Amino acid sequence: MATSYNGWTVRDRGQLIWFTAAGGSFAAANRDVAVIGEYLITRFDREVEKVHGPVLDDWSYAVRNVRGSTTSISCHASATAWDLNALRHVRGKRGTFTAKQVRALRRILADITDDRGDRVIRWGGDFSTVVDDMHFEVVAGERSVRQAADKIRRLTQEDDVTPEDRKAIAEQSAKLVLAGIRDMLLTDRMVPNQKVNDDDAPARDMTIVGALSNVELNQDQQIQNDGARHKLVTAGINDIKAALAKATGNPPGAKQ
Structure with missing residues (x-):
């Protein structure tokens, strides 16, 4: 079976789990990935910048290769990646976020970890080749993703009762x-x-x-x-x- 470069299996559309975050609809490979994606995008919308839902620049599932590659399958094909506010954060352009926004981004990513404390989401702004500030992808296996999702579930259950x-x-x-x-x-x-x-x-x-x-x-x-x-x-x-x-x-x- 074909896999994207992060090791996750390429999904058919009928296998997708859809979730809503920041007013938009996004795809995920399974329920654990959906929990992480919803948490990431919701906090991005609150703490970094608003996700402009009416503008068609927020993407998730797409069966394709990495841009410019003929062999490497994109993480979007396995529904383990999301692009946010792509028109503002064009692929290949550095510094599209302010320093304050980058700090907020890193706080969010630091909160999405498995039981060992390893991060399960990578930001495209940290790519060593072509930077991709719009892009967020899963960089861990199913076990670590499940552990991170369970942490988020416990956290959100505790926060169900607001002030x-x-x-x-x-x-x-x-x-x-x-x-x-x-x-x-x-x-x-x-x-x-x-x-x-x-x-x-x-x-x-x-x-x-x-x-x-x-x-x-x-x-x-x-x-x-x-x-x-x-x-x-x-x-x-x-x-x-x-x-x-x-x-x-x-x-x-x-x-x-």
């Missing part, structure tokens, strides 16, 4: 809690008024609002009682101080 989603969940939870409190306060359900001591007189059951009011009254009473006790203790201490001063002949506050 906006979390905010919406928090707001909805708050509404449910407040609604529950409201329903509880408006209910006619009675709360048993249990005795504290066995010999206490029976007390009537209370509504939720009554129980909360009773708690508040008890707290106020406790504060008042604590304040009264504090005053009594303070007065007692002062009496003791005065008695000691009188017995020793040293008035309160006198220097020794």
